[in-house]
Amino acid sequence: MSSPTDAAPDRLRGLLDEHAALETELADPAVHADQARARRLGRRYAQLAPLVETARALDAARDDLAAARELAAEDPSFRDEVTELEGRVDELTDRLRELLLPKDPDDDKDVILEIKAGEGGAESALFAGDLLRMYLRYAERRGWATEVLDAVPAELGGYKDVSIAVKSRTDEGIWSRLKFEGGVHRVQRVPVTESQGRIHTSAVGVLVLPEAEEVDVTVDPGDLRIDVFRSSGPGGQSVNTTDSAVRITHLPTGIVVSSQNEKSQLQNRESALRVLRSRLLAAAREEAAATASDQRRSQVRTVDRSERVRTYNFPESRISDHRVGFKAHNLDQVLDGELDPVIDALTRAHTAELLAAGS
Numbered sequence: 001m002s003s004p005t006d007a008a009p010d011r012l013r014g015l016l017d018e019h020a021a022l023e024t025e026l027a028d029p030a031v032h033a034d035q036a037r038a039r040r041l042g043r044r045y046a047q048l049a050p051l052v053e054t055a056r057a058l059d060a061a062r063d064d065l066a067a068a069r070e071l072a073a074e075d076p077s078f079r080d081e082v083t084e085l086e087g088r089v090d091e092l093t094d095r096l097r098e099l100l101l102p103k104d105p106d107d108d109k110d111v112i113l114e115i116k117a118g119e120g121g122a123e124s125a126l127f128a129g130d131l132l133r134m135y136l137r138y139a140e141r142r143g144w145a146t147e148v149l150d151a152v153p154a155e156l157g158g159y160k161d162v163s164i165a166v167k168s169r170t171d172e173g174i175w176s177r178l179k180f181e182g183g184v185h186r187v188q189r190v191p192v193t194e195s196q197g198r199i200h201t202s203a204v205g206v207l208v209l210p211e212a213e214e215v216d217v218t219v220d221p222g223d224l225r226i227d228v229f230r231s232s233g234p235g236g237q238s239v240n241t242t243d244s245a246v247r248i249t250h251l252p253t254g255i256v257v258s259s260q261n262e263k264s265q266l267q268n269r270e271s272a273l274r275v276l277r278s279r280l281l282a283a284a285r286e287e288a289a290a291t292a293s294d295q296r297r298s299q300v301r302t303v304d305r306s307e308r309v310r311t312y313n314f315p316e317s318r319i320s321d322h323r324v325g326f327k328a329h330n331l332d333q334v335l336d337g338e339l340d341p342v343i344d345a346l347t348r349a350h351t352a353e354l355l356a357a358g359s
């Protein structure tokens with residue numbers, strides 16, 4: 001088995017040097033005067049830490065293996081130790097190969113998650129509410145902060161459309177965990193409005209965007225049309241008496257975003273701009289991916305709302321992810337935020353595709 005350090009010595013050395021440079025920077029108190037910079041450097045440092053630890057462990061295991069082989073040549077009782085160390089070296093080599101795979105540049109970013117009711121009317125809106133709760137509970141389990149940016153409630157409950165920001169309180173990148181959630185989520189259950197007990201199928205669209213910082217996307221104010229209107233709740237009733245809701249149209253692309261969840265027009269404008277920047281960043285990433293590798297294109301497709309990705313079957317208490325063949329019969333727990341098993345399955349499958357493409 002070839003070593004990743006043999007296959008990509010320059011890449012490994014460059015990443016080890018980057019980690020050492022970041023360690024020096026983060027030890028400088030002046031860096032922490034700029035909290036945004038310190039957070040960005042800290043995230044990258046944490047991202048590189050597993051690779052550095054694995055590389056060091058591999059070097060140590062190789063040294064131990066060489067010593068054990070010398071001893072075994074003179075004393076056969078050391079042969080078992082040689083076998084054990086060979087397995088350890090192979091394990092660490094595989095792990096390092098995975099860590100050296102090209103990283104998604106957005107993996108350490110926070111996200112904006114949009115949930116939109118689709119086919120199925122009132123039942124779809126109710127399930128959009130269920131998915132919102134699922135993601136909020138998952139964020140709570142992982143210690144992430146959430147903020148509702150915009151919400152359009154439906155008359156019978158749930159949401160026609162809701163957008164939330166999900167932020168890490170640590171150096172954990174949220175996009176790396178939630179990027180495969182985008183697509184059509186299908187629900188099969190008996191609606192509360194169904195008197196005959198028949199199972200209906202409804203669909204909800206989920207779009208996950210890496211949250212763009214101002215340095216990622218420049219928005220020319222001259223490219224924006226900003227309209228204000230009165231916020232409304234379910235059924236169209238007014239929830240306040242001022243024109244505080246904001247709708248922003250990005251004229252060059254036709255992208256339209258709105259926000260009415262905040263109390264002031266200024267706050268709603270800032271929320272809408274956050275969503276707009278993230279949509280523009282995602283559009284730029286997708287355009288760049290059109291000429292990039294197959295792996296990257298397949299990754300972008302996972303945030304295409306036209307792709308059916310998952311089914312939630314209530315009569316069988318079953319969740320099925322159609323991309324990787326994942327199935328589990330613990331729907332209540334999943335909807336209560338226990339998403340790690342399915343997300344881990346998606347991440348493993350993506351890693352396997354990258355390894356296969358690079359082999």
